[in-house]
Amino acid sequence: MTEPMMKPPKRNLGPVKWMRTHLFSNWYNSLLTLAVGYLLVTSVGPLLNWLILDATFLGNGPDDCVGAGACWLFVKQRLNFFIYGFYPDELQWRVDVMFALLAVAFVPQFIERFPGRKWLGIFGITGLPIIGYVLIPGGVLGLEEVGSSKWGGLMLTLILAYIGILASLPIGVLLALGRRSDMPIIRGLCVVFIEVWRAVPLITVLFMASVMLPLFLPDGVSFEKLVRALIGITLWQSAYMAEVIRGGLQAIPRGQYEAAGALGLGYWRKMGLVILPQALKLVIPGIVNTFISLFKDTTLVLIIGLFDILGAVQSTIADPAWQNVAIEGYVFVAFCFWVFCFGISRYSQNLERKLDTGHKT
Amino acid sequence: MTQHTESTDVQAENKPGIIRVEGMHKWYGDFHVLKDLNLTIDQGERIVICGPSGSGKSTFIRCINRLEEHQQGKIIVDDVELTDDVRHIDSVRREVGMVFQHFNLFPHLTVLENCCLSPIWVRKVPRREAEAAAMEYLERVKIPDQANKYPGQLSGGQQQRVAIARALCMKPKIMLFDEPTSALDPEMIKEVLDVMIELAESGMTMICVTHEMGFAKTVADRVIFMDGGEIVEEAPPSEFFGNPREPRTQQFLQQILQH
Ligand SMILES: Nc1ncnc2c1ncn2[C@@H]1O[C@H](COP(=O)(O)OP(=O)(O)OP(=O)(O)O)[C@@H](O)[C@H]1O
Ligand SMILES: [Mg+2]
Numbered sequence: 087m088t089e090p091m092m093k094p095p096k097r098n099l100g101p102v103k104w105m106r107t108h109l110f111s112n113w114y115n116s117l118l119t120l121a122v123g124y125l126l127v128t129s130v131g132p133l134l135n136w137l138i139l140d141a142t143f144l145g146n147g148p149d150d151c152v153g154a155g156a157c158w159l160f161v162k163q164r165l166n167f168f169i170y171g172f173y174p175d176e177l178q179w180r181v182d183v184m185f186a187l188l189a190v191a192f193v194p195q196f197i198e199r200f201p202g203r204k205w206l207g208i209f210g211i212t213g214l215p216i217i218g219y220v221l222i223p224g225g226v227l228g229l230e231e232v233g234s235s236k237w238g239g240l241m242l243t244l245i246l247a248y249i250g251i252l253a254s255l256p257i258g259v260l261l262a263l264g265r266r267s268d269m270p271i272i273r274g275l276c277v278v279f280i281e282v283w284r285a286v287p288l289i290t291v292l293f294m295a296s297v298m299l300p301l302f303l304p305d306g307v308s309f310e311k312l313v314r315a316l317i318g319i320t321l322w323q324s325a326y327m328a329e330v331i332r333g334g335l336q337a338i339p340r341g342q343y344e345a346a347g348a349l350g351l352g353y354w355r356k357m358g359l360v361i362l363p364q365a366l367k368l369v370i371p372g373i374v375n376t377f378i379s380l381f382k383d384t385t386l387v388l389i390i391g392l393f394d395i396l397g398a399v400q401s402t403i404a405d406p407a408w409q410n411v412a413i414e415g416y417v418f419v420a421f422c423f424w425v426f427c428f429g430i431s432r433y434s435q436n437l438e439r440k441l442d443t444g445h446k447t
Numbered sequence: 448m449t450q451h452t453e454s455t456d457v458q459a460e461n462k463p464g465i466i467r468v469e470g471m472h473k474w475y476g477d478f479h480v481l482k483d484l485n486l487t488i489d490q491g492e493r494i495v496i497c498g499p500s501g502s503g504k505s506t507f508i509r510c511i512n513r514l515e516e517h518q519q520g521k522i523i524v525d526d527v528e529l530t531d532d533v534r535h536i537d538s539v540r541r542e543v544g545m546v547f548q549h550f551n552l553f554p555h556l557t558v559l560e561n562c563c564l565s566p567i568w569v570r571k572v573p574r575r576e577a578e579a580a581a582m583e584y585l586e587r588v589k590i591p592d593q594a595n596k597y598p599g600q601l602s603g604g605q606q607q608r609v610a611i612a613r614a615l616c617m618k619p620k621i622m623l624f625d626e627p628t629s630a631l632d633p634e635m636i637k638e639v640l641d642v643m644i645e646l647a648e649s650g651m652t653m654i655c656v657t658h659e660m661g662f663a664k665t666v667a668d669r670v671i672f673m674d675g676g677e678i679v680e681e682a683p684p685s686e687f688f689g690n691p692r693e694p695r696t697q698q699f700l701q702q703i704l705q706h
Contacts, residue, residue: 344514345551349565349617350540352533359564363555441555 148408160411161418164402168418171238171393177230180221181241187214188244195433211252218245234312238393240422242312246319246384246394247426251377253320258327259366263357265332276328283325288386291318296390315387323380330372334365367441374434378427395419462490464523465621465652466511471520473506480506481517482676490620493647494654495663495684498673499699504656507673508623511654512543525620541569544614548626550606552598558585558609559594562616570617577616584612588642604635608642615646622646624655660703664688672696 109119140155143162151157161168170178191210194200222245225231237245264276283291295318296311303309309317338361346356366373388397399415402408466488473481480503488494496504509515510522513529513536522529524539553561562581566572572580585591588608590601598606607627614622624643628636640662647653647666657663663670663684670687672680672695680687680696691697 339551341547341549341551342553345545345547345553347514348512348540348543348545349613350537350569351565352537355568359568360553364553367555 151411156414156417157408157411158414160402160408160414167239167402168395168398169240171242171398172236173232173238173241174236177224177232180224180229180232184214184218184221184241187217192429192433196429196436198436215249215252234310237312239398240395242387242392243381243384243394243396243422244426246316246387247381249316250319250323250380250384254323254327254376254380255373257320257324258331259362261324261328262331262335265328266335280325280328283322284329286322288319288322288383289389291322292386292390294318311390312392315390315392319380319384319387323376326376327373330369330376331365333372334367334369335361337368338365367438370434370438370441374430377430381427381430382423395422464488465490465525466654467521467523468511469521469523471510471517471522473503473510473515473517473519480676481510484520484678486671486678486681488652488654490652491650492652492668493666494669494671495667496654496656496671496673497658497660497663497699497703498679502673503676504673505625508545508625508654508656511621511623512540512545514545541617542620543623544617544619544621545623546607546610546614546625546627548630550598550603550610550630552606552610552613554598557595557597558590558601561598561609562613565613566616581612581616584615585609587615587645588612589638602635603631604638607631607635607639611639611642611646621652621654624653624657626656626658628657628659658703660688672699674699 110116136155138155140153142151142153142155142157142159145151145159147163148160151159166175166178170181173181188210191206191214194203194206197203200206220226221229222237222241223232223234261276261280264272265280267273267276292315295314299309299314342360342364343356346360351359385394385396387394388400393401396419399419403412403415464487466486468484468486471481471484472479484507496508498504506515510517510529511524517529525542527535527539529535529539552558553564556564559578559581562584563574563577566577566580567574570577582591582594585594588611590605590608590612593601593605593609598609601609611627627643628639631639636659640659643653643655643662644666653666655662655667667684669681670684671678672687672691672693674695680691680693682691687696688700691700
């Protein structure tokens with residue numbers, strides 16, 4: 087304590103030195119740097135022109151889009167449809183409330199020292215879906231009913247992805263545990279479930295859910311198309327999730343199971359307190375990968391006639407009133423997906439850093 | 448709860464036969480690992496088990512808290528017979544602490560959380576109390592200052608002492624040690640042995656697989672020599688080291704004491 091603490095040497099290079107070591111360390115690196123620089127300069131300019139400088143943002147209708155740039159006016163005028171689908175205008179506040187709650191619950195997760203962010207996160211996976219379940223379809227508490235056939239756009243995409251993600255994780259955990267169970271019947275059932283669902287394409291699952299499932303259900307029992315699609319997506323995704331999680335379970339050394347057992351922890355406590363926290367942490371990258379691919383796969387509901395954001399944009403592009411707005415539409419969709427997927431990815435990186443306790447057992 | 452512990456404390460002194468192993472056999476597939484083991488251990492006894500590698504020492508003590516299953520014979524721990532019955536297994540595991548060669552601390556929990564986990568979830572002790580008790584045990588193993596670190600930040604000797612504290616937090620009647628010092632560097636062995644000696648002096652019933660013959664000589668009431676899955680010899684340390692009866696024991700001791 088009395089000795090002065092020694093600071094580690096600074097590794098801060100000046101800009102010139104940094105460029106020399108990173109960009110021009112030898113002849114082929116210099117060549118690469120120049121080539122990439124040239125490409126950037128020649129492509130960024132036109133791209134910026136198209137995206138912003140020459141783009142049309144203001145106006146009243148298709149006739150105002152005359153410039154060489156993008157016609158963002160199109161996106162702006164149809165934004166309501168892209169976000170809410172056919173959800174009635176005067177009831178859209180209900181969806182807005184859900185968007186706001188979603189932001190309140192999850193945006194603080196990116197802010198390291200936000201007070202109570204843990205509780206907001208817990209609200210985000212417990213209270214939020216319950217409120218959504220009441221608010222969006224309505225039909226109770228004096229709220230006017232809005233059938234799921236009217237839902238669409240970004241809102242539908244988020245509902246599909248959110249519920250798919252939320253439900254597939256716990257089901258995946260149970261399937262993974264089941265597949266490693268000592269009980270042959272449970273193990274067998276889980277293996278069959280996983281192998282069957284994982285081996286079919288999502289499109290097939292959706293078709294089955296929308297066309298064939300009603301044929302098998304007893305008379306009088308019927309689900310809405312959206313619910314059927316959700317069940318299909320969730321079960322299909324759980325099978326993937328199960329295998330990702332099983333990978334994590336297998337990486338936990340036997341000594342951890344034995345130590346937990348020797349301390350008197352029963353099966354569920356052993357798994358819940360000792361094994362799963364470690365296993366899930368190990369496979370965060372795999373879980374996030376699965377989440378992101380699920381998020382994007384929700385666009386496939388298009389083929390059973392649900393209008394998610396891609397479907398909404400695609401159907402408007404076909405509108406003869408607007409000419410040549412396909413690129414703008416797709417760029418907009420891509421941007422929306424990117425924002426959410428990048429958010430998920432960043433969050434998982436935060437989480438990994440936070441959970442890193444510097445061990446390699 | 449408190450009543451229960453009190454009543455056990457009253458009868459604590461030297462209950463005979465707290466562990467009874469009768470005609471126990473175990474197979475791994477077709478491989479006969481443990482052959483007709485018979486052993487009675489009284490409360491407060493300190494037993495050291497030694498023997499060549501592969502003789503079944505680990506397997507034997509792991510049978511005592513049912514980390515391994517035996518196929519024939521009886522194991523009775525504190526009047527509870529170990530069978531397939533999960534309730535029996537749970538109640539035995541509550542009374543038997545175990546320390547492993549490779550520590551097996553939970554790396555995602557701090558030292559304190561490692562120690563409190565089982566008292567809170569199995570014994571249902573309130574968190575405050577569990578933490579206070581855990582700190583006492585951490586003091587006993589001389590690392591209270593590491594309570595909020597993660598196991599990955601500790602040395603091997605420190606980790607093993609945490610593992611001992613963690614087992615003690617369950618207030619077990621019996622402690623099993625499976626080569627607790629053989630994964631440690633020489634300079635750390637002593638700090639762990641010191642803790643174990645102190646524990647032995649406090650009257651804990653201990654079964655310890657170890658090759659630390661010095662420890663066996665100072666602490667053990669009985670030394671058990673196993674070879675080929677059998678108990679070959681069983682004697683107080685003075686007799687065991689001074690005047691071993693069996694040729695196999697003599698050979699083993701010669702080998703081990705040469706080093
Ligand atoms: N899970 C298992 N399956 C099959 N055989 C096993 C298994 N575990 C141990 N064995 C075998 O059982 C025998 C006894 O093993 P055990 O680990 O009890 O020996 P040990 O006396 O503890 O040896 P060491 O001093 O090396 O730790 C060994 O021959 C070993 O190969
Ligand atoms: Mg062993």
